[in-house]
Amino acid sequence: MSIKQTPNGFSLDDSGKRVVVDPVTRIEGHMRCEVNVDENNVIRNAVSTGTMWRGLEVILKGRDPRDAWAFTQRICGVCTGTHALTSVRAVEDALNIQIPENANSIRNIMQLALQAHDHLVHFYHLHALDWVNPVNALKADPKATSELQQKISPRHALSSPGYFRDIQNRLKKFVESGQLGPFKNGYWTNPAYLLPPEVDLMAVTHYLEALDFQKEIVKIRTIFGGKDPHPNWLVGGVPCAINMDGIGSVGGLNMVNMNQISSIIDQVREFINNVYVPDLLAIAGFYKGWTYGGGLASMNVLAYGDIPDRANDYSADNLMMPRGAIINGNLKEVHEVDLRNPEEIQEFVPHSWYKYPDGAKGLHPWDGITEADFQLGANTKGSKTDIRQIDEAAKYSWIKAPRWRGHAMEVGPLARYVVGYAKGDKEITEQINFTLKTLDLPLTALFSTLGRTAARGLEAQWAADKMRYFMDKMMANIKAGDSATANVERWDPETWPAQAKGVGFSEAPRGALGHWLRIEDTRIANYQCVVPTTWNGSPRDQQGNIGAFEASLMNTKVERPEEPVEILRTLHSFDPCLACSTHVMSEDGQELAEVKVR
Amino acid sequence: MNTTASNRPPRVLVLGIGNLLWADEGFGVRAVEAFQQRYHTPENVRVLDGGTQGVYLVQEVREAELLVVFDAIDYGLPPGTLKLIEGEAVPKYLGVKKVSLHQTGFQEVLALAEMLGDYPRQLLLIGVQPEEIEDFGGSLRPVVKAQIEPALRQAVAYLRRQGVAVRRRAQPPVADAYSAAIGDMARYESERPGPEQACRLGDERVLRSGAYQVAYRPADLDGVPLRVGLDQHLDPYRQGGRGE
Numbered sequence: 001m002s003i004k005q006t007p008n009g010f011s012l013d014d015s016g017k018r019v020v021v022d023p024v025t026r027i028e029g030h031m032r033c034e035v036n037v038d039e040n041n042v043i044r045n046a047v048s049t050g051t052m053w054r055g056l057e058v059i060l061k062g063r064d065p066r067d068a069w070a071f072t073q074r075i076c077g078v079c080t081g082t083h084a085l086t087s088v089r090a091v092e093d094a095l096n097i098q099i100p101e102n103a104n105s106i107r108n109i110m111q112l113a114l115q116a117h118d119h120l121v122h123f124y125h126l127h128a129l130d131w132v133n134p135v136n137a138l139k140a141d142p143k144a145t146s147e148l149q150q151k152i153s154p155r156h157a158l159s160s161p162g163y164f165r166d167i168q169n170r171l172k173k174f175v176e177s178g179q180l181g182p183f184k185n186g187y188w189t190n191p192a193y194l195l196p197p198e199v200d201l202m203a204v205t206h207y208l209e210a211l212d213f214q215k216e217i218v219k220i221r222t223i224f225g226g227k228d229p230h231p232n233w234l235v236g237g238v239p240c241a242i243n244m245d246g247i248g249s250v251g252g253l254n255m256v257n258m259n260q261i262s263s264i265i266d267q268v269r270e271f272i273n274n275v276y277v278p279d280l281l282a283i284a285g286f287y288k289g290w291t292y293g294g295g296l297a298s299m300n301v302l303a304y305g306d307i308p309d310r311a312n313d314y315s316a317d318n319l320m321m322p323r324g325a326i327i328n329g330n331l332k333e334v335h336e337v338d339l340r341n342p343e344e345i346q347e348f349v350p351h352s353w354y355k356y357p358d359g360a361k362g363l364h365p366w367d368g369i370t371e372a373d374f375q376l377g378a379n380t381k382g383s384k385t386d387i388r389q390i391d392e393a394a395k396y397s398w399i400k401a402p403r404w405r406g407h408a409m410e411v412g413p414l415a416r417y418v419v420g421y422a423k424g425d426k427e428i429t430e431q432i433n434f435t436l437k438t439l440d441l442p443l444t445a446l447f448s449t450l451g452r453t454a455a456r457g458l459e460a461q462w463a464a465d466k467m468r469y470f471m472d473k474m475m476a477n478i479k480a481g482d483s484a485t486a487n488v489e490r491w492d493p494e495t496w497p498a499q500a501k502g503v504g505f506s507e508a509p510r511g512a513l514g515h516w517l518r519i520e521d522t523r524i525a526n527y528q529c530v531v532p533t534t535w536n537g538s539p540r541d542q543q544g545n546i547g548a549f550e551a552s553l554m555n556t557k558v559e560r561p562e563e564p565v566e567i568l569r570t571l572h573s574f575d576p577c578l579a580c581s582t583h584v585m586s587e588d589g590q591e592l593a594e595v596k597v598r
Numbered sequence: 599m600n601t602t603a604s605n606r607p608p609r610v611l612v613l614g615i616g617n618l619l620w621a622d623e624g625f626g627v628r629a630v631e632a633f634q635q636r637y638h639t640p641e642n643v644r645v646l647d648g649g650t651q652g653v654y655l656v657q658e659v660r661e662a663e664l665l666v667v668f669d670a671i672d673y674g675l676p677p678g679t680l681k682l683i684e685g686e687a688v689p690k691y692l693g694v695k696k697v698s699l700h701q702t703g704f705q706e707v708l709a710l711a712e713m714l715g716d717y718p719r720q721l722l723l724i725g726v727q728p729e730e731i732e733d734f735g736g737s738l739r740p741v742v743k744a745q746i747e748p749a750l751r752q753a754v755a756y757l758r759r760q761g762v763a764v765r766r767r768a769q770p771p772v773a774d775a776y777s778a779a780i781g782d783m784a785r786y787e788s789e790r791p792g793p794e795q796a797c798r799l800g801d802e803r804v805l806r807s808g809a810y811q812v813a814y815r816p817a818d819l820d821g822v823p824l825r826v827g828l829d830q831h832l833d834p835y836r837q838g839g840r841g842e
Binding site for chain 2: 056058059060062063064067070071074080121125170171174208211212214215218230
């Protein structure tokens with residue numbers, strides 16, 4: 001009998017043809033995905049495998065807790081700042097350190113800038129090519145493209161026919177030279193691509209504009225964080241002094257820096273409002289019929305919340321990005337989330353290549369253990385070094401299975417927006433309603449791959465607006481005479497207790513992020529990170545609940561199993577980042593995505 | 599952007615890429631750090647620790663007319679071999695074998711810069727063959743570390759040939775009292791606890807508990823005993839008899 005019901009409501013059938021995608025491209029890190037499709041090419045079983053070993057916890061042990069942020073920000077190049085922020089928050093929590101208001105505002109602006117930046121880069125440079133066909137853009141009429149651009153976003157200045165013709169010629173030259181560069185590995189003749197050539201050309205043009213524009217956002221982090229592109233962080237606040245009357249680059253933040261940041265914030269809002277969001281709506285309009293990919297989004301979503309309005313208050317009421325958990329699709333009830341409660345967040349390993357003393361039990365991250373145990377199930381095809389087909393009945397991923405009160409959860413922009421909507425957050429509700437109305441779609445459309453992609457764009461817009469809020473708030477605070485940016489009263493380890501434990505959390509661009517640490521004799525005794533992709537990329541658990549990636553692929557129709565653009569589309573909508581959810585690379589990373597149909 | 603006005607010095611980017619946490623993979627970053635410490639450069643030179651930033655580095659590369667990259671490269675040569683690659687061949691070397699996550703990233707950065715019409719006029723890759731990258735949290739191996747100074751000499755000689763006035767600093771710039779140990783190779787190394795204190799593989803409480811049993815058996819698949827590939831890095835610990 002090959003059909004299995006999972007407790008979280010999915011019917012798995014592995015009797016059909018097996019399709020293996022390894023590695024999944026345009027993500028950070030190494031990931032493999034296997035699905036079974038039925039005779040109509042509909043996915044009936046999905047298996048997501050993190051193919052690298054996770055070892056961050058191991059390298060932090062014994063280090064100075066004040067340095068942990070610097071290690072965590074080197075894990076990968078994508079969400080450097082979020083890890084750093086989460087790490088300093090965890091240490092501050094452990095040592096009971098209060099940070100000044102200005103530090104809170106600056107950290108929030110940096111975090112919001114990262115959100116806006118990451119979402120923008122993800123949409124155009126990692127995800128757009130799942131919807132947009134650059135080869136098809138060569139067929140576009142530049143004049144019609146110009147008209148389209150002026151219609152969807154009249155305020156965006158770059159819209160002349162000549163401008164689009166230039167871009168098209170440049171693209172043509174690039175394609176004809178045979179080196180597709182970032183556009184290689186695409187399935188450009190696949191019928192899953194539905195955009196007219198003009199929309200393709202417009203989107204490719206904005207791909208290039210976004211590439212150019214994103215450098216501006218980085219400057220915010222550079223000014224506040226100093227060293228670019230790896231900003232400095234500080235336990236107790238931020239490592240930049242405020243000296244409004246100062247001049248030049250010496251002496252900290254002055255009026256010139258503040259004005260520059262203020263002006264960049266306005267540009268970011270403009271770009272998102274005039275380019276990103278209009279593109280999103282235009283593209284979505286052509287894919288309205290493609291309703292796949294909801295997975296756990298309509299059932300179980302989790303957000304820790306972030307962006308504390310007042311410093312040092314991490315209660316749900318003070319967090320501008322919402323916190324809460326929704327279970328079994330009941331939007332009427334949003335559960336409070338407590339990262340300290342040993343009964344809430346737990347990680348399980350029955351299907352992960354780790355071992356616990358008691359393998360069936362889940363462990364709260366403060367008691368977390370990271371002990372590798374690589375073994376394959378009896379029904380594996382191939383060998384340990386060349387797995388042709390994984391056996392999901394046994395251990396099959398380097399990602400642990402985190403659960404919230406036993407439930408597999410989705411995290412990320414869509415989870416945050418569903419929680420915000422369920423809580424009646426005014427701004428989030430308005431954004432969602434506007435989007436659904438514009439596209440003439442019901443609320444259920446939100447629970448889809450496209451909904452996930454849309455939530456990310458709306459959140460970028462929200463984040464840019466909130467940067468303005470914190471900038472104004474900080475300027476008012478400075479005017480009122482408070483220029484403090486750091487509290488170093490407890491910098492000296494002599495002031496610390498012999499033992500302490502803390503938790504720091506944030507909403508990383510790709511979802512809820514938590515760092516749990518224990519400090520013993522001024523050194524890190526245990527450090528556990530549960531990152532967003534651990535939640536989303538989770539394998540099955542003891543009860544057989546499938547994870548968010550797996551659930552999202554279920555029942556999707558694949559046009560051509562040998563060109564799984566639909567699989568990539570849905571996986572990319574999560575913005576997976578496996579560099580920190582798993583750590584060690586596999587023996588030989590292949591250059592190209594390998595797709596095998598068995 | 600690729601043409602230099604005659605009265606203006608070229609914009610130069612000295613870039614180190616790689617991941618500090620992966621032993622020899624940190625070569626590029628350590629080299630550029632050392633460059634910054636030892637040399638003073640004129641205004642037209644930007645010295646940058648690019649880490650694993652990937653696509654975010656496009657703008658930096660686009661603005662550069664002359665690009666010098668330090669990186670750990672798998673040339674297939676003996677560990678510690680320093681090899682210089684110039685011009686058109688550079689992207690090919692960056693793509694030969696994916697030593698780490700950032701490398702396809704950097705090859706793509708160059709492709710994007712080219713597509714945007716701003717490719718560096720001159721490119722020099724100063725690469726060293728890594729000895730060990732499978733040591734998460736570790737530092738450069740001696741043979742690789744020994745190549746930092748020669749790599750800097752090569753970079754300085756190259757820049758001077760291009761008319762860039764690189765001067766040796768009398769003293770290194772003053773470090774920030776609150777900066778993290780990772781940014782200083784000596785502290786990064788000296789503050790790393792030994793493997794007996796902070797096991798580099800897993801949770802020591804489990805390793806020492808006796809519950810820890812090595813599940814290391816060659817898998818017998820298709821009747822052929824096979825070596826385990828993915829967790830060979832555990833071997834020294836197994837051989838070290840840590841089970842007691």
